[in-house]
Amino acid sequence: MIQDVRLAKNGDKEAFSRIIKNTIDSLYKVAHGFFSDYNEIADVISNTILKAYENIKNLKDEKYFKTWIIKILINECNYIIRKNKKIVYLEDINKDIPSLENNETIDIEQCLDMLNQDLKNIVTLYYYEEFQVNEISQILRIPEGTVKSRLSRARKYLYNILKRGEECI
C-alpha cells in the first residue's frame, strides 16, 4: 500500500486506482455515518476520490494515506450538509444522546442514526475503522480529550442499548 501511495504521488494512475479500491469499504462506512441515501454517499465518495487525486502530491507521509483521505471525505460530507441545510434548529444542536422509554428497544443501526453527528463520527471512526484516539483527533480536528469524552458517552449509550436488547451479551 505504501509503495502504491508513493507511486500515486508521482502520478501513477494505476497505483492510485489500487489504493482507492483498497479503501472503498472504509469510505462507504464513514459516508454512511452521514447520509442514508445511496446517491449522496456515492457523490461524496466520488468527490473525495477526485480531490484526493488532485492533492495526493501534497500528502507528506505515505503511511497516513487512509487518515488523510478520510479527513477529505469528512470535509466533503460536512460541506454537502452545510450546503443543503441552511437552517439548523437549536434542538438539533443540543441533542446529543437521545433518551429512550424504559422498555423501548431498537437495533444498533437505528440507535446510531439517533446519535448526533459528532458522536456518530466518533463511533464510525473508532468502531468501524478502528482509528486510535489521536488519529480521530487529527481527522476531526478536535482535542483528544474531547474525542475521549465523546467516545465514553457513545460507548455507554451503545452498551446500554445492546444490554436492553439482550442481543449479544
Next chain:
Amino acid sequence: MNEEKIDDIIRKKLNNSIQVPNKIYDDVDKVLDSIKDQKVKHFKKNKILKIVATVLIVSIVGVTGYATINNNILKKLNIGKNDTNVEEISDEVLRLIENDSAKIEINKLVADDSYLILEYNVEIKEKLMNDYEKIQAMNGENTYLENVVKVKSQYYDDIELERTSEVEQLVEKTSDNTFSIYQTLMIADVNLPTEFNLDIEFENLDIGNSDEEHLIIGFGDFEVDTGLKNSIKVQQGEANTIESETDIIEEVNATDKVGEKVEIFVNLDKARENSKVSNVNKNLKINNNQTLKVLEYRETPITNFIKMEIVSTNVNSEDLINNTEKNPLNIILDIQDENGNSLNHKELKNTSYLKVKEGEDNPLDGEILEIDDSLDFKGATIKSEYIFALNDLPDDISKIKIVPLLITDEEENNDNTKWYPLKDGKYSFKNNVGGEIKVNEIKVNDNKLSFYYDKVGCMPQQGAELIIRANEEKYGYNRVFTSIYEKNSKIKNSYISGVYFNSIAYHQIADERIDLEDIIKNDIDNVEFSFRITSKINVLDEKGIEIDVK
C-alpha cells in the same frame, strides 16, 4: 465489564450492521476511469494564509494562593498590551460547579470588544486523589494537566459564538491539587450589544497528556438548581471518571446532558468608555481586480486591533487552480513602520468568503460561504477579512502602514537551506526584497531554546520560519518545522521560546512530536537550525495605506 470487552462487543455488532453494496464498486470504477482520461487540476492555496491561530498554552508554576487576572497573565496568554489595566474591566462572577471528584469556582470575567477572559479555579477532590496521583506519576511532574474545562460553545440571543477551537488557555498550578485557569475567547469579529448573557458549557476536565493515561472528569451528569442568586448549586451525582490505563468504566446514572451550563451576564459599558475607535475607511486599489480596505483601528483595554479586507472581483476557479496573480489567497498584508520595517502582529482573523455573480449557474446559489476546494466558478467576488492585533508597537511610533505583498513562490523543499549548529552567535537570513532576520543570541537551557533576533526591512512574519533538525536515525525524522511564535513581539530583541510542554519544536503529526527536552539534555551537539525563507515576495504597493496609531 471492562472497556475493551465492551468495545469488542460494540465493534462486532456494528460491523455486521453495514453491508457495502456492490454498486459502489462499479461507481468508483467509473470515477477512476474518468481520472485516467482527464488532465489533473491542482488547487494551489497559500498554506501560510490558512494557518489557524489555535494555541493551547499550559504553564505550570508554583504560586502561593490563587492568582488573578492581571497584566502578567495577559502576557502569558500572549494577548495583552503593555499598558493594559484589566482590573478596571473585570467583574466578579462567583459561580460554583461541583461534583464528587472536583470543584470549579468561576471567579472573574474580563471583557471588552476584543476578548472575553474567564478566570476559574479547579480543585481535585480527595475522592479522586489516588487516581490523580497515579496519573501524575505516569505523566511526570510537568505534564499532568493538558486541556481543562472546555468552553464548548456560546450563544447570546440568536447569534452563535462558536469558539471551541480558538480557545486559548493558561493553566497555573497553585497547590498539589488546585489550579487557576484563564480561558480566552477572541470576539473582535462580532458586533456584540452592550449587555448580553453568555452561556458557557463545562464539558470535562482532562488530566494527563499521554495517549494511554488520561483521567477525565465529566460534568454532564448533574442536575442544575438555578434557584440561588449568584450561584449555581449542583446536585450531587455519581462522577463520570475514566481511567484508560486500567480500563475502568464506572457505572453512572447517565442522563442526556452534555455538559454543565452556566449563564453569565456581561456588560461592556466600562470597557467601551475606555476604548478608542478610529473609523479609517481608506481604500487602495492594488490592481484592476483587487482593492484593499482598512476599515477600523480600535484600542480596547485589552488589545489594539485593526480590521481590514481585500475584495477581489472577477475571479475564476482557474485563478486558484493555476495560482495566477489574481489568486487573492496569495496576498498577505504586512504591517510596517514609516520606514518600511516590518512590525510584528498577531493574526486574529484571516478568512475568505466567495460570492459568485448573481445569475450565473454556480454551485453556491449566490450565497457567501467559506471557500472550498471543490468549487468551480467564473467571475466571482472573493472577500478576505483580516483582523490583526498590534499590541507591542514601539513607543516612538505614531503611524503605521499596511502594505500588500504577493507571495509568488513557495520553496517548501528548499535543498539549499544552510544549516547552523545550535550555538550562540550571530546569524543573518535575507529574503529576496532585502528584508533580514538578524539572530543576535541563542540561549539553550534544560528545557527551552530561545532565539533573540532583530528584523530589518520588509520581512513579514509569514515569510520566514524557524526550522530545527535533529539526528534522523535516533529520532526517526530529520526535519522539524515550527511556526514563528513570537511571545514578545517587539521589533528589537524579539525572541522565540517554546511553551508546548517544554518543547519549541513540534511536528504536525502528534506521533512524531519531538522531545526537545531529551534532545537538549543528551544530543544537543547534533541539533541544527535555520530560518527558512518560505516565499519570494513581490511588494504590490510600497506606500500602502497609512494610518495614525497615536
